[in-house]
Amino acid sequence: MAGAHTGAMDLVVWRTFVTVCRLGSLSAAAAELHHTQSAVSRQIAGLERQLGVPLVERHARGVRPTPAGEAFRRHAQATLAEADRAVRAAREAGDGGAVRPLAVGATPSLAAQIVPAAVRGVLEAAGPVRWSLLPALSGQLHARVAAGDLDVGVVTDAPPGLPQDARVERRFLGLDEMVVVLPVGHPLAGPGPLPIAALAGRTWAEDNEGSAALLRRHAARAGVTARVDLAAADLPGKLALVATGHAVALVPGVLRAALRADVTAVPLVDPPSRGVYAITPRREPHPYAALLLDRLAACAAEGGLAPAAGRPAGPLPAPRAAPAAGARAQTA
Amino acid sequence: MAGAHTGAMDLVVWRTFVTVCRLGSLSAAAAELHHTQSAVSRQIAGLERQLGVPLVERHARGVRPTPAGEAFRRHAQATLAEADRAVRAAREAGDGGAVRPLAVGATPSLAAQIVPAAVRGVLEAAGPVRWSLLPALSGQLHARVAAGDLDVGVVTDAPPGLPQDARVERRFLGLDEMVVVLPVGHPLAGPGPLPIAALAGRTWAEDNEGSAALLRRHAARAGVTARVDLAAADLPGKLALVATGHAVALVPGVLRAALRADVTAVPLVDPPSRGVYAITPRREPHPYAALLLDRLAACAAEGGLAPAAGRPAGPLPAPRAAPAAGARAQTA
DNA sequence: CGCCGGCCATGCGCGCCCTGCAGGGCAGCC
DNA sequence: GGCTGCCCTGCAGGGCGCGCATGGCCGGCG
Numbered sequence: 001m002a003g004a005h006t007g008a009m010d011l012v013v014w015r016t017f018v019t020v021c022r023l024g025s026l027s028a029a030a031a032e033l034h035h036t037q038s039a040v041s042r043q044i045a046g047l048e049r050q051l052g053v054p055l056v057e058r059h060a061r062g063v064r065p066t067p068a069g070e071a072f073r074r075h076a077q078a079t080l081a082e083a084d085r086a087v088r089a090a091r092e093a094g095d096g097g098a099v100r101p102l103a104v105g106a107t108p109s110l111a112a113q114i115v116p117a118a119v120r121g122v123l124e125a126a127g128p129v130r131w132s133l134l135p136a137l138s139g140q141l142h143a144r145v146a147a148g149d150l151d152v153g154v155v156t157d158a159p160p161g162l163p164q165d166a167r168v169e170r171r172f173l174g175l176d177e178m179v180v181v182l183p184v185g186h187p188l189a190g191p192g193p194l195p196i197a198a199l200a201g202r203t204w205a206e207d208n209e210g211s212a213a214l215l216r217r218h219a220a221r222a223g224v225t226a227r228v229d230l231a232a233a234d235l236p237g238k239l240a241l242v243a244t245g246h247a248v249a250l251v252p253g254v255l256r257a258a259l260r261a262d263v264t265a266v267p268l269v270d271p272p273s274r275g276v277y278a279i280t281p282r283r284e285p286h287p288y289a290a291l292l293l294d295r296l297a298a299c300a301a302e303g304g305l306a307p308a309a310g311r312p313a314g315p316l317p318a319p320r321a322a323p324a325a326g327a328r329a330q331t332a
Numbered sequence: 333m334a335g336a337h338t339g340a341m342d343l344v345v346w347r348t349f350v351t352v353c354r355l356g357s358l359s360a361a362a363a364e365l366h367h368t369q370s371a372v373s374r375q376i377a378g379l380e381r382q383l384g385v386p387l388v389e390r391h392a393r394g395v396r397p398t399p400a401g402e403a404f405r406r407h408a409q410a411t412l413a414e415a416d417r418a419v420r421a422a423r424e425a426g427d428g429g430a431v432r433p434l435a436v437g438a439t440p441s442l443a444a445q446i447v448p449a450a451v452r453g454v455l456e457a458a459g460p461v462r463w464s465l466l467p468a469l470s471g472q473l474h475a476r477v478a479a480g481d482l483d484v485g486v487v488t489d490a491p492p493g494l495p496q497d498a499r500v501e502r503r504f505l506g507l508d509e510m511v512v513v514l515p516v517g518h519p520l521a522g523p524g525p526l527p528i529a530a531l532a533g534r535t536w537a538e539d540n541e542g543s544a545a546l547l548r549r550h551a552a553r554a555g556v557t558a559r560v561d562l563a564a565a566d567l568p569g570k571l572a573l574v575a576t577g578h579a580v581a582l583v584p585g586v587l588r589a590a591l592r593a594d595v596t597a598v599p600l601v602d603p604p605s606r607g608v609y610a611i612t613p614r615r616e617p618h619p620y621a622a623l624l625l626d627r628l629a630a631c632a633a634e635g636g637l638a639p640a641a642g643r644p645a646g647p648l649p650a651p652r653a654a655p656a657a658g659a660r661a662q663t664a
Numbered sequence: 665c666g667c668c669g670g671c672c673a674t675g676c677g678c679g680c681c682c683t684g685c686a687g688g689g690c691a692g693c694c
Numbered sequence: 695g696g697c698t699g700c701c702c703t704g705c706a707g708g709g710c711g712c713g714c715a716t717g718g719c720c721g722g723c724g
Contacts, residue, residue, distance in 0.1 A: 009343035009415060027700065039683055041701065046682095051422045052619035058701065060691035068425040075418030082414050083341060086407030090383045093400040287384035359671065371712055373672060378711090390672065392720035 008050070011083055013043045014076045017055065020044060021073045025062040034301045088126060091287040101130035102288050105141040106154035108235075109176075109252045110276065114299040115154055121295035122288055129288060138162065145279050151286035154296065156274040158210055168279045171293055174300040177253045177271040178214065181242050181263050193269040200224035205247035207238045215250045218272040239263055276300060340382070343415055345375045346408045349387065352376060353405045357394040366633045420458060423619045433462040434620050437473040438486035440567075441508075441584045442608065446631040447486055453627035454620055461620060470494065477611045483618035486628065488606040490542055500611045505629055506637025509585045509603040510546065513574050513595050525601040532556035537579035539570045547582045550604040571595055586637065608637060 020029040020040065030040040048055050055069035065073060102122075106115045111133060119131060136144075138155035145153040146167045155162065156176065180199065182189045188198060196219055204226050206212040212228045219226035230247045235255070241247045243262045252274070256265045278296050280289045352361040352372065362372040380387050387401035397405060434454075438447045443465060451463060468476075470487035477485040478499045487494065488508065512531065514520060520530060528551055538544040538560050551558035562579045567587070573579045575594045584606070588597045610628050612621045 011341035011343060014418075025700080036684055037701075038685080038703085041703090042682075045702085049617075050622050051419060052617050052622045053422050053425070055422065060700065062700075068422045071425040072418055072422035075414060075421050079411055079414040079418050082407060082411040083343075086346075086404055086411050087383060089407050090385050090387065090400045090404035093385070093403040285381075285384055290382050290384045357671080368713055369672075370674085370714075373674090374711075377673085390719095392671065394671075 011080060013047055015080060016040055016043050017047055017069075018073055018076055018080065020056065020063065021065050021069065024064065028062075034298070084125070087291075091126060091291070100286070101132055102286055102292065103132050103134070103149065103151045104154070104292070105134040105136055105144060105150045105152070107138055107141070107156055108135045109255055110154045110156070111135045112258055113254045114296065118292060118295040118299040121299065122292050125295075126288055126291060142168065142279060145281055148281050148283060151280065151289050152292055152296075153279040154276065155279060156276050158214070158274045162277065162279075167282055169282050169285075171278045171280075171297075173276045173278055173297055175273045176276050177267065177273040178218075178250045179253050179256060179265040179267050179271070181239065181249045181251050181259065181265050183243055183245050184262050184264055186248075186264070189264045189266060193267045193271075195269050196222045196226075197224050199226075199248060201227075203230060203247040204228045205230040205238050205241040205249045207234050211250060214272045214274075218268075343412060345379055347412055348372055348375050349379055349401075350405055350408055350412065352388065352395065353397050353401065356396065360394075366630070416457070419623075423458065423623070432618070433464055434618055434624065435464050435466070435481065435483045436486070436624070437466040437468055437476060437482045437484070439470055439473070439488055440467045441587055442486045442488070443467045444590055445586045446628065446637075449634075450624060450627040450631040453631065454624050457627075458620055458623060474500065474611060477613055480613050480615060483612065483621050484624055484628075485611045486608065487611060488608050490546070490606045494609065494611075499614055501614050501617075503610045503612075503625055503629075505608045505610055505632040507605045508608050508637055509599065509605040510550075510582045511585050511588060511597040511599050511603070513571065513581045513583050513591065513597050515575055515577050516594050516596055518580075518596070520598065525599045525603075527601050528554045528558075529556050531558075531580060533559075535562060535579040536560045537562040537570050537573040537581045539566050543582060546604045546606075550600075608632060 016029060016033060016035075019033060020026055023029050023032065026040045026044065027037045029035075030037040033040070044056060051068075051072070053068045053072075054066050055072060056063040056065050102119075104115060104119065115133065119133075122131075123129060134141075134144075134150065138153075138158060141150065141153040141155050142163060142165070144150040146165050154173070162170065180194060188194060200219070201224075204212075204215060206215065206228045215226050215228065230241050235251070238249050238251075239260055242249050243260060250272075251259070251265070253265075253267075253271075254276075259265060278293050280286075280293070348361060348365060348367075351365060352358055355361050355364065358372045358376065359369045361367075362369040365372070376388060383400075383404070385400045385404075386398050387404060388395040388397050434451075436447060436451065447465065451465075454463075455461060466473075466476075466482065470485075470490060473482065473485035473487050474495060474497070476482040478497050486505070494502065512526060520526060532551070533556075536544075536547060536558050538547065544560050547558050547560065562573050567583070570581050570583070571592055574581050575592060582604075583591070583597070585597075585599075585603075586608075591597060610625050612618075612625070
């Protein structure tokens with residue numbers, strides 16, 4: 001029991017340092033870890049102060065580990081690997097070795113994008129875990145999580161909002177900003193954010209009354225009206241109407257990567273947005289639920305969800321491990 | 333690069349868990365780690381929530397690790413050991429393998445007790461490190477630290493107080509409360525705190541004008557006067573006067589364990605106290621300075637220094653690694 | 665069988681620390 | 695020589711971990 005007792009020893013900082021070494025740049029590491037360069041700089045500085053040894057040489061073109069930094073990095077990687085094993089061993093030994101399948105529910109748009117990616121991360125980190133995915137609306141998912149039928153629900157606070165329930169734990173994942181979908185080659189198709197007024201008078205297609213209401217409210221706020229003249233049964237139907245030039249449409253930003261090739265997505269200025277949350281039952285959470293939540297936060301950030309920039313009542317910005325996916329690198 | 337990315341992962345919490353397992357009790361672990369039982373309880377609960385698995389069975393007579401907890405403990409110990417190796421490797425590689433001797437300075441009373449113990453801890457954790465100890469008064473030590481001659485100074489804010497200097501980093505270690513030394517068998521000798529008024533009219537011995545001033549001020553605050561009639565050249569001389577029944581004396585609490593057997597120390601109610609600080613140069617700190625500071629904080633707590641209970645302007649209560657030696661276990 | 669003592673959990677406030685933001689300095693590069 | 699990219703740092707805000715106090719629970723003992 002030597003126990004060097006060397007101070008805080010937050011492994012998150014160690015992981016940051018390893019990333020910095022791998023990328024050779026504080027800024028790059030910050031971007032990859034969804035922090036600001038400032039935070040990474042301070043973390044490394046704090047580590048150096050704690051160890052009493054410079055770990056990186058500051059270069060104008062980036063940083064390079066010192067010999068001490070290189071030695072530390074090797075052991076730090078081993079430490080991180082062992083820590084992962086520790087977490088894994090605890091979780092596997094959790095329910096007597098037989099982990100029950102992880103029951104995940106998500107709204108259709110989220111089930112189509114970030115949820116599978118996050119579960120993949122869990123499988124990579126935890127080995128083979130049986131799981132199931134149930135697409136449903138937020139309200140239904142909430143009820144099933146509260147009842148304990150679902151281990152994790154990925155929901156939005158869209159029109160009706162999420163109910164308050166002491167039985168469920170809620171964690172904010174990010175803000176899903178709606179984007180406009182236009183046919184390829186449309187005159188307004190471009191990279192820049194578009195004011196909704198530029199689309200006044202266009203014919204809109206919708207497949208969902210909630211989405212249509214969101215569109216109307218947003219347009220009204222800008223002083224224009226949006227005529228929803230075409231109805232579709234589902235997302236493919238809606239996109240077909242767009243691709244054939246009959247209408248334009250509003251879709252959740254998370255689906256941007258899942259669109260067909262003959263349409264393009266254009267962001268809006270001050271877009272309508274829905275908060276995305278992961279909910280878990282407070283009673284008997286699944287051993288891997290916390291892990292999945294972390295992966296969800298990471299995937300949400302990488303998948304383009306905004307970090308709660310909403311100025312009114314910014315909800316809980318997620319714990320420090322994956323801190324709300326800090327607004328890109330500040331250099332952006 | 334798996335990177336389970338499982339949340340905060342503060343190794344301090346892991347160490348707490350290992351200690352809890354070893355002692356089989358949250359309260360006992362709290363006492364050993366100088367935390368409150370509350371903090372340990374929350375740390376373990378947080379760890380369980382993070383892992384999604386119960387780690388200990390709460391028993392009325394203590395706690396016992398679950399199978400998952402036992403599995404986790406094994407890997408956690410390995411992780412802690414590897415982390416220690418990482419820190420050590422970085423420090424050893426620090427100055428190109430040749431670490432310069434650690435120059436420590438301390439006031440005589442502190443040099444006699446907590447400093448050697450703390451350095452012993454450093455040697456155990458870091459292997460053979462050459463070091464030197466310079467006893468001197470706080471002001472001189474401060475100057476030498478500022479100049480870079482000393483790597484670590486252990487000083488008090490006694491009469492003149494510590495100067496402000498941007499070149500030195502200051503860390504609060506604890507409050508050294510003065511105690512009264514009486515001959516063994518003295519009618520007032522007992523465990524309980526003694527009001528200074530009970531000693532009004534006694535003859536006091538002092539070896540140091542600063543200490544005498546402290547005594548007079550404390551007595552005056554209680555409305556009595558302390559006659560310092562006997563002077564001694566040093567601490568042994570002062571204690572000799574006490575042991576032979578000629579006088580009573582005030583000594584720093586840290587020296588309690590170093591007194592001769594024929595005198596006893598009795599605490600005072602609302603005793604005069606001196607803040608104890610570790611100071612280090614901001615420029616080029618010694619690689620092991622931070623480690624020594626942590627050990628100093630631990631030894632200060634174990635050596636009986638009070639954790640800044642001073643109600644007026646509680647100075648910085650030391651970082652979270654060894655958090656100011658939280659006021660004993662609350663059960664005390 | 666009832667009282668008691670020890671142990672752990674939890675609501676409440678406070679304070680630290682980490683973070684994001686904005687500005688500055690410095691070194692390559694065209 | 696100006697510019698650009700990278701890193702450092704003062705400032706302010708907020709999360710959260712801690713200490714404190716209280717409550718519930720169980721086992722032991724008279």
